[in-house]
Amino acid sequence: MRVLVHLRARADTTYQNDYHHKLRGRIWNALEGTEHEAVHDTNEPPGFSFSNPFPPQDMSEGDQRTLIVSAPQEELLSVIATDLQENPELNVGEMPFTVQGLSAITPDVGEPGSSGTIGTGTGLLVRIPPWRCEDYGIDNPGEEAVYWRPEHTIEPLREQLEANLDKKYSLFGPEYLPGPSETNGDLFDGYELLKTFAVPLQVTTDQRLTYVLSKWQFDYTVRNDDHRRHLNLALDCGLGERNALGLGFCNLTEKRDPYGKPAPEVHG
Amino acid sequence: MSDNAYADDSYEPVTNRSEIVFCYDAVDANPNGNPLSGANRPRIDPETQQAIVTDVRLKRYLRDQLDDDGHGVYVQNVKNEAGEQSSREDLLESRLRGLEPEDWDFDDLDDEDEAKLREEVFGAFLDNSADVRYFGATMSVDMKGSYEPFAEHLPDHFTGPVQFSPAKTLHPVTENEEYNSLTSVIATGEGKEQGGFDLDDHRIQYGFIAFHGLVDEHGAADTKLSTADVERLDTLTWRAIKNQTISRSKVGQEPRLYLRVEYKDESFHLGGLTRDLDIDEDRSVPTDELRNVREFTLDGTELVSRLDRHDDRIARVRVVASDVLDVTVDDETYTAGDEVGEHGFYDVLRGAVGDDIVEVVNVYDEAAATMPE
Numbered sequence: 001m002r003v004l005v006h007l008r009a010r011a012d013t014t015y016q017n018d019y020h021h022k023l024r025g026r027i028w029n030a031l032e033g034t035e036h037e038a039v040h041d042t043n044e045p046p047g048f049s050f051s052n053p054f055p056p057q058d059m060s061e062g063d064q065r066t067l068i069v070s071a072p073q074e075e076l077l078s079v080i081a082t083d084l085q086e087n088p089e090l091n092v093g094e095m096p097f098t099v100q101g102l103s104a105i106t107p108d109v110g111e112p113g114s115s116g117t118i119g120t121g122t123g124l125l126v127r128i129p130p131w132r133c134e135d136y137g138i139d140n141p142g143e144e145a146v147y148w149r150p151e152h153t154i155e156p157l158r159e160q161l162e163a164n165l166d167k168k169y170s171l172f173g174p175e176y177l178p179g180p181s182e183t184n185g186d187l188f189d190g191y192e193l194l195k196t197f198a199v200p201l202q203v204t205t206d207q208r209l210t211y212v213l214s215k216w217q218f219d220y221t222v223r224n225d226d227h228r229r230h231l232n233l234a235l236d237c238g239l240g241e242r243n244a245l246g247l248g249f250c251n252l253t254e255k256r257d258p259y260g261k262p263a264p265e266v267h268g
Numbered sequence: 269m270s271d272n273a274y275a276d277d278s279y280e281p282v283t284n285r286s287e288i289v290f291c292y293d294a295v296d297a298n299p300n301g302n303p304l305s306g307a308n309r310p311r312i313d314p315e316t317q318q319a320i321v322t323d324v325r326l327k328r329y330l331r332d333q334l335d336d337d338g339h340g341v342y343v344q345n346v347k348n349e350a351g352e353q354s355s356r357e358d359l360l361e362s363r364l365r366g367l368e369p370e371d372w373d374f375d376d377l378d379d380e381d382e383a384k385l386r387e388e389v390f391g392a393f394l395d396n397s398a399d400v401r402y403f404g405a406t407m408s409v410d411m412k413g414s415y416e417p418f419a420e421h422l423p424d425h426f427t428g429p430v431q432f433s434p435a436k437t438l439h440p441v442t443e444n445e446e447y448n449s450l451t452s453v454i455a456t457g458e459g460k461e462q463g464g465f466d467l468d469d470h471r472i473q474y475g476f477i478a479f480h481g482l483v484d485e486h487g488a489a490d491t492k493l494s495t496a497d498v499e500r501l502d503t504l505t506w507r508a509i510k511n512q513t514i515s516r517s518k519v520g521q522e523p524r525l526y527l528r529v530e531y532k533d534e535s536f537h538l539g540g541l542t543r544d545l546d547i548d549e550d551r552s553v554p555t556d557e558l559r560n561v562r563e564f565t566l567d568g569t570e571l572v573s574r575l576d577r578h579d580d581r582i583a584r585v586r587v588v589a590s591d592v593l594d595v596t597v598d599d600e601t602y603t604a605g606d607e608v609g610e611h612g613f614y615d616v617l618r619g620a621v622g623d624d625i626v627e628v629v630n631v632y633d634e635a636a637a638t639m640p641e
Contacts, residue, residue, distance in 0.1 A: 001450065001519075074450050074519075081453045088357075104450050108514045111507060112632045176562035186580065224608075225510070232514075258632065259639045261336070 001106040002070035007097040009059040020245040021202035022093040030083035045232045049238030072172040072236035109231040113258025115221040122249040123213025125241045190219030280312040282488035288481035289527040297520035300325040309470045317440035319475045323432040331609040333508035340396035374417045394492040404428030416639040429487035437475040440545045480542035498639040528586040544570035576620035588629040
């Protein structure tokens, strides 16, 4: 599920592409003192993801923007929503906003037989662990993880995306039902790379790294209820790494039901 | 009214009575809040601590699914297309206005004339209102003035031939600790807390809910409920719970068992089949510790035994069970097979009523054929 945060710019402002670190800070501050705070100091996926304030253009005072925060745990979103209501001033670096309202939506890829497209709204970062590099024919002399680039081909991306979602499923999915790696079939049946781009990210207070991110359109056809659950989890948690920095945030961009009708709604 | 209540040659009346058992479960959810409780608390029987889900709640899911599938629906949810209901009333009133009172000899209307009149006024309305065909409705059509003579020949309400009874969980339930749901946070922030609806702060940990339904073949002709409509229930109920509980306030509910027993003989049904189901307490965790379906086992011994005793009266049994539901019959536990569409419970049913009588519903494959043309 996800919260749409309706924003109003408080001043004429240049759009800041390096918004990630500041927004992340606001979300962790909201979670401070709750059970969700514990994940902060671990390497575990945080269980939330967020969009950029969109549309990403320079603003005049009074302009409207929207921010989406998604998570599989409703209570976590409730905590964030409460914080945004109680403190409607939201400063994302040099971009000053006021929260004007909130709404909630629950995107769903659809019942078995439905098909559609999931787009990465923000850049995707996929980590290839050093011990898998040889399997994929990737040259990696060091002990450091490699991050996916187009020359690595689709195969490692496909496998590592699923392994990553598997980890999130073990944390946030129902344990009595199978996770992505326990079922047959791929998560997606089409991978369209739209572009790659480099973004400098403040990973920790004293570490700033430049990552090569990619934007994708992933086509899917829902095979069964398990697959539906896995894809919906991807929409909630985000795909790939660094979701707590807003990377890998996903949108349902197209959806067709199994019976030849366009789906009633597609949530951005 | 009789089978030829409507002068519509394309209408295929329902000839067999059916009894429906439909079970779903709720995990960390509020399966049916009670707005009168002030905080939309789950409805719980104070004596037995069983959670209660009204037939209204189930019919809401079914209507919403009918609507999403593109079938016409008369009783609309507010979330749906505005004006839809009034357009159906308009349809009815325009049909009525199209009638000339002087064309009808009200003192001498035979059955055939009445069937023609009903088809003229209500035929198109019923063809376009799937939910009225199932569950009935009260009409609000003004038949005053020169239309008054029509009133005594036309129904002012439709009794639904498909009736569900309010359901209870098969076991006592435990309420979760309160927490603020996203819906309530947003509603409160916008100053809408006075409305009180949909504030799902209160949820039960786990509940296995069993509904009982009846399809009355005698009432079917009144609303033009067709055989295809009845067969649509075999996939609609399952899909409705799957699809209409995705939203945050209803999340955590899953269909577990559907059984439609179609009888051979007119006016016969066993009755109360849902009461023959029970929790298998020996194979389930204590009810106050139940958290999900893996910790619950359904006891279907009495149900299978009753069907077995009356197998000569049963034309067919349409069944689908969740692949994570365990069912015991006569102290033996039956689980899903390795292949989709296999469940040990199906085999037990086949043993009880006959191989040819049991038909396993393939929900998603069959659903396509139930869609509007």
